[in-house]
Amino acid sequence: MMNSEYSLKAVKQSIDDYLDKVIQKRCHEAKSVSEAYAKLWLAIRETATHSGKRVRPYLTVVGYGKMNDDILPIAASQELIHIAMLMHDDIIDRDYTRHGVKNISGLYREYYGRFLDDEDAVHYAHSSALLAGDLLISEAYRQISKAPVSQEARSKVSEQLSKSIYEVVGGELMDVESPFVSDVEFNPLDIYRYKTASYSFVGPLLSGAYCRGVSPDVIDCLESFAINLGVAYQIQDDLLGVYGDEAVVGKPKMSDFQEGKKTLLALHHQQMADDQQISRFILYGSEEITREQFEDIKKDMIESGAYDKTRVVMQDYFDRALQYISQISDRNLLQKLTSFVDQIKDRQQ
Amino acid sequence: MMNSEYSLKAVKQSIDDYLDKVIQKRCHEAKSVSEAYAKLWLAIRETATHSGKRVRPYLTVVGYGKMNDDILPIAASQELIHIAMLMHDDIIDRDYTRHGVKNISGLYREYYGRFLDDEDAVHYAHSSALLAGDLLISEAYRQISKAPVSQEARSKVSEQLSKSIYEVVGGELMDVESPFVSDVEFNPLDIYRYKTASYSFVGPLLSGAYCRGVSPDVIDCLESFAINLGVAYQIQDDLLGVYGDEAVVGKPKMSDFQEGKKTLLALHHQQMADDQQISRFILYGSEEITREQFEDIKKDMIESGAYDKTRVVMQDYFDRALQYISQISDRNLLQKLTSFVDQIKDRQQ
Numbered sequence: 001m002m003n004s005e006y007s008l009k010a011v012k013q014s015i016d017d018y019l020d021k022v023i024q025k026r027c028h029e030a031k032s033v034s035e036a037y038a039k040l041w042l043a044i045r046e047t048a049t050h051s052g053k054r055v056r057p058y059l060t061v062v063g064y065g066k067m068n069d070d071i072l073p074i075a076a077s078q079e080l081i082h083i084a085m086l087m088h089d090d091i092i093d094r095d096y097t098r099h100g101v102k103n104i105s106g107l108y109r110e111y112y113g114r115f116l117d118d119e120d121a122v123h124y125a126h127s128s129a130l131l132a133g134d135l136l137i138s139e140a141y142r143q144i145s146k147a148p149v150s151q152e153a154r155s156k157v158s159e160q161l162s163k164s165i166y167e168v169v170g171g172e173l174m175d176v177e178s179p180f181v182s183d184v185e186f187n188p189l190d191i192y193r194y195k196t197a198s199y200s201f202v203g204p205l206l207s208g209a210y211c212r213g214v215s216p217d218v219i220d221c222l223e224s225f226a227i228n229l230g231v232a233y234q235i236q237d238d239l240l241g242v243y244g245d246e247a248v249v250g251k252p253k254m255s256d257f258q259e260g261k262k263t264l265l266a267l268h269h270q271q272m273a274d275d276q277q278i279s280r281f282i283l284y285g286s287e288e289i290t291r292e293q294f295e296d297i298k299k300d301m302i303e304s305g306a307y308d309k310t311r312v313v314m315q316d317y318f319d320r321a322l323q324y325i326s327q328i329s330d331r332n333l334l335q336k337l338t339s340f341v342d343q344i345k346d347r348q349q
Numbered sequence: 350m351m352n353s354e355y356s357l358k359a360v361k362q363s364i365d366d367y368l369d370k371v372i373q374k375r376c377h378e379a380k381s382v383s384e385a386y387a388k389l390w391l392a393i394r395e396t397a398t399h400s401g402k403r404v405r406p407y408l409t410v411v412g413y414g415k416m417n418d419d420i421l422p423i424a425a426s427q428e429l430i431h432i433a434m435l436m437h438d439d440i441i442d443r444d445y446t447r448h449g450v451k452n453i454s455g456l457y458r459e460y461y462g463r464f465l466d467d468e469d470a471v472h473y474a475h476s477s478a479l480l481a482g483d484l485l486i487s488e489a490y491r492q493i494s495k496a497p498v499s500q501e502a503r504s505k506v507s508e509q510l511s512k513s514i515y516e517v518v519g520g521e522l523m524d525v526e527s528p529f530v531s532d533v534e535f536n537p538l539d540i541y542r543y544k545t546a547s548y549s550f551v552g553p554l555l556s557g558a559y560c561r562g563v564s565p566d567v568i569d570c571l572e573s574f575a576i577n578l579g580v581a582y583q584i585q586d587d588l589l590g591v592y593g594d595e596a597v598v599g600k601p602k603m604s605d606f607q608e609g610k611k612t613l614l615a616l617h618h619q620q621m622a623d624d625q626q627i628s629r630f631i632l633y634g635s636e637e638i639t640r641e642q643f644e645d646i647k648k649d650m651i652e653s654g655a656y657d658k659t660r661v662v663m664q665d666y667f668d669r670a671l672q673y674i675s676q677i678s679d680r681n682l683l684q685k686l687t688s689f690v691d692q693i694k695d696r697q698q
Contacts, residue, residue, distance in 0.1 A: 026515070033519035033543055036526050036533045088483065092476040115529045127441040127525055130479060131518045134437065137483060141490045142511040151500050162491040166375070169480045170382035176476055177385050180464045184385045194382055 006067035012054040015079055018072050020049045022139070043107050044132050048083045051099050056082055056204040062336045063208025063222065073147040074157055074211055077140040078204040081161065084136035085168060085199065091126045091133075092176055104129035137165070149211045156210040164203035171195025178262040179285060188264040189231060196237075197230025224324040225337065232317035233344055235310060238263040242298060243307075244348060254294050260285020264313060269306035277304055318345065355416035357692075360424070361403040363416065367425050369398045371488070392456050393481050397432045400448050405431055405553040411685045412557025412571065422496040423506055423560055426489040427553040430510065433485035434517060434548065440475045440482075441525055453478035486514070498560045505559040513552035520544025527611040528634060537613040538580060545586075546579025573673040574686065581666035582693055584659060587612040591647060592656075593697060603643050609634020613662060618655035626653055667694065 027041040057075035064071045087104055090096075096106035108125035109118075116124065144158050171194030178186040205226045209219055238256065242265065246253050256263060266284060273281055277300040283289045284297065301307050322341060328334045376390040406424035413420045436453055439445075445455035457474035458467075465473065493507050520543030527535040554575045558568055587605065591614065595602050605612060615633060622630055626649040632638045633646065650656050671690060677683045 029515075030519060033516065034523050034533070034535070034539055036523055036530065036535070037519040039533075040522055088479055091479065092473075094472070112529075115531060120529075123443070124441075124525060124529075126475075128522065130437055130440065131522055134482070134486060134514065135518050137486050138490075138511050138514040141487075141507065145504055145507045145511075155494055158490065158494045162487050162494075165483065165487040166378075167382065169484050170379060170386040173389055173477065173480055174383050174385055176473060180461070180469075180473075181385065182464060184383070184388075186383070186385070190383055 006061055008053070008055070008058045011058045011061050011067060011075070014067065014072060015054045015057045015076055016049060018076050019079065020045070022076065022143070023049060026135075026139070040128060040132060043104050043128075044135070046107070047098070047101070047103055048136070051101075052079070052082070054079060056200060059201065059204035059226075059340070060208035062333070062340065063205045063210075064212050065208075065330075065333060070148050071208065071211055073143040074149065074207050075204075077143040077147075077157075077161065078199075078207060080136045080140040080143065081165065081199060081203075084133040084140065085172075087129050087133035087136070089172065091129050092172070096125075104132045147211075150213075153211045153213070157207045160203055160206050160210065164199035167194045167198035171198065175261075179260040186262050188262050188267055191262070192231045192234035192264075193227060196234040197227045201226035201230035201233070218328060218330075221324050221328060225321045228317045228321035228324065229341060229344070232314050232321060235264055235314040235317065236344070236347075238265055239307075239310065239314070240347075240349065242301075254289065254291070257284055257289055257294055257297065258287050265301060265306055265310045268309045269301045269304050272304040272306050272309070273300060274304070355410055357402070357404070357407045360407045360410050360416060363421060364403045364406045364425055364428055365398060367421050368428065369394070371425065371492070372398060375484075375488070389477060389481060392453050392477075393484070395456070396447070396450070396452055397485070400450075401428070401431070403428060405549055408550065408553035408575075408689070409557035411682070411689065412554045412559075413561050414557075414679075414682060419497050420557065420560060422492040423498065423556050424553075426492040426496075426506075426510065427548075427556060429485045429489040429492065430514065430548060430552075433482040433489065434521075436478050436482035436485070438521065440478050441521070445474075453481045496560075499562075502560045502562070506556045509552055509555050509559065513548035516543045516547035520547065524610075528609040535611050537611050537616055540611070541580045541583035541613075542576060545583040546576045550575035550579035550582070567677060567679075570673050570677060574670045577666045577670035577673065578690060578693070581663050581670060584613055584663040584666065585693070585696075587614055588656075588659065588663070589696075589698065591650075603638065603640070606633055606638055606643055606646065607636050614650060614655055614659045617658045618650045618653050621653040621655050621658070622649060623653070 023041065023045045027038055027045060030037040030041045056078040060075040060078050061067050061071060064074075086098065090098060090103050090105060095103065096109060097103060102110070105122075105125045105128070108128040109121050112121040112124050115121075140161060141158065144154060144161065147154060147157075149157075171191050174186050174191045175195050177184065178188075178191065202223055205222050206219060209222055214222075238261075241256050242253060244253075256266075269277070269281065280293070280296055280300060283293050318341065322338065325334060325337050328337075372390065372394045376387055376394060379386040379390045405427040409424040409427050410416050410420060413423075435447065439447060439452050439454060444452065445458060446452060451459070454471075454474045454477070457477040458470050461470040461473050464470075489510060490507065493503060493510065496503060496506075498506075520540050523535050523540045524544050526533065527537075527540065551572055554571050555568060558571055563571075587610075590605050591602060593602075605615075609615075618626070618630065629642070629645055629649060632642050667690065671687065674683060674686050677686075
């Protein structure tokens with residue numbers, strides 16, 4: 001079983017090559033529409049390929065049980081939807097770089113800046129990024145419909161993608177609104193479940209499993225596993241965002257604080273802080289917060305017990321994830337999933 | 350053959366009901382995600398159902414040859430992609446109403462205005478409309494994957510939708526860039542072909558024909574028909590936009606002029622105008638253009654011969670469309686398509 005010996009690195013390489021081939025093809029086709037359109041596809045190629053860890057396609061391969069050409073389009077579709085969502089997320093967050101390089105909005109802001117003032121250049125740069133995201137949502141479905149797996153598998157994978165998009169949009173909306181909409185209650189765990197777990201964990205893993213043809217029982221176990229793991233991952237992400245090494249994590253640590261992001265950590269602190277700590281916490285969500293005030297609140301969050309409580313909840317989600325798969329009879333699958341959880345637990349970024 | 354007796358009105362009614370049912374279902378499901386998400390689906394329902402002429406689903410039914418429950422999801426998917434594209438188009442155009450009522454951005458700008466200043470309210474309102482459009486792109490694919498037609502038909506319809514989205518985005522990008530990007534050449538006929546003909550004519554008609562199972566020869570004829578009709582339709586749209594009755598057309602006539610839209614009419618005028626007419630035409634693309642200056646340029650466009658030349662080109666496209674279907678042996682299909690062309694030719698809006 002040579003091809004059941006796959007690693008994240010090997011999957012990443014195959015997916016990078018495959019995506020590059022797909023996007024190059026679209027680039028080439030775009031030339032017959034117009035030069036302007038080919039330029040957009042070039043920007044997509046520049047920003048989308050060879051970036052990212054390709055964890056989602058890897059999970060698809062794990063669900064499928066082996067790495068071959070049949071599963072590549074399905075695995076690639078999971079990454080395409082991720083890239084599309086990042087493009088749209090960057091518009092919403094008004095971010096112009098990702099992984100330290102210009103994203104679509106960043107590239108087009110510069111290009112349109114040759115013809116327009118910055119306000120208009122930004123608006124139309126957002127428009128180009130919006131269109132680029134639309135293209136990749138559509139491309140994700142296109143990859144599924146062409147994949148050389150059974151008709152039944154294709155249908156289920158396509159339906160799963162629709163569910164994932166339905167859920168991630170719900171999660172994204174909550175994430176966007178939670179810092180400022182005050183007439184609706186937002187539970188951070190709902191946001192994690194829908195924004196992170198759905199299309200980053202559940203969708204990729206189940207898509208692979210559908211192509212393998214596993215029983216509905218196993219599908220249910222894998223789904224519960226993926227939901228719990230996804231929530232644990234997001235809690236961990238928030239903790240790393242505040243307490244991790246800024247250079248390793250790769251994003252400015254104060255950003256959640258400045259945005260007033262409704263994280264589980266912040267919620268716990270709100271519930272557990274004493275009056276003095278609460279008086280300092282009112283700066284959470286202020287763009288003017290200083291580095292010193294940020295460090296004070298970080299310390300407060302440890303002293304209030306919020307940090308520990310959040311870690312306990314995270315650990316619970318990790319444990320529950322593992323419990324759900326403990327009954328799986330396929331030793332290889334169980335082993336791959338368990339070591340995947342270990343990798344996540346150990347991550348520093 | 351009772352069910353081959355369908356009218357645009359009857360199709361509109363069925364599609365309105367069907368879409369309303371689909372969106373209501375998603376609304377209901379959204380409640381289990383969050384109240385905020387249900388609110389977005391309510392806004393989608395409010396703006397998407399019972400608006401629009403449903404010409405695209407009608408073309409799908411024409412291509413299919415009859416109206417029944419099998420074709421409904423396929424026909425609905427054509428309208429869903431249209432609504433999604435309008436939502437994203439409105440963001441790009443910074444429009445907050447459509448058909449005289451608030452669109453998603455308009456509704457959310459008002460709602461978020463309760464919590465944010467107008468600049469941020471507008472930004473996040475655009476974000477909600479962006480997410481709503483993503484949902485409906487995905488829903489269009491979902492409808493196709495569930496339609497009770499043959500597996501082969503579903504595959505072809507899904508592939509056709511991917512092609513349509515690929516083309517309409519190319520056309521949209523050209524349309525957006527043409528007024529201000531000066532280092533790329535834009536041909537208005539390319540914009541019409543890709544922005545209008547692809548997803549509004551080719552996609553809907555071929556999707557119906559694929560489900561009917563017509564021969565590749567007929568598919569080719571229908572495709573050429575739809576491309577030419579779509580281009581003719583868009584040229585007519587531009588002419589109505591300038592010379593039509595503002596109250597009937599329903600959009601301010603000066604908008605193309607203010608935006609400096611690269612229409613075929615404007616291009617012809619640029620090529621045919623004398624020095625005096627050109628000196629007045631420099632105001633094309635200026636937001637400060639007055640009603641009087643607008644009327645002067647309109648007159649100039651008639652006197653330069655640009656208006657007549659544009660009408661001749663439009664008529665050529667109508668003629669070519671009809672030529673492509675003249676060999677179709679199915680009398681019923683031929684008759685439906687011919688009378689559809691007549692309806693378009695006669696339209697005042």
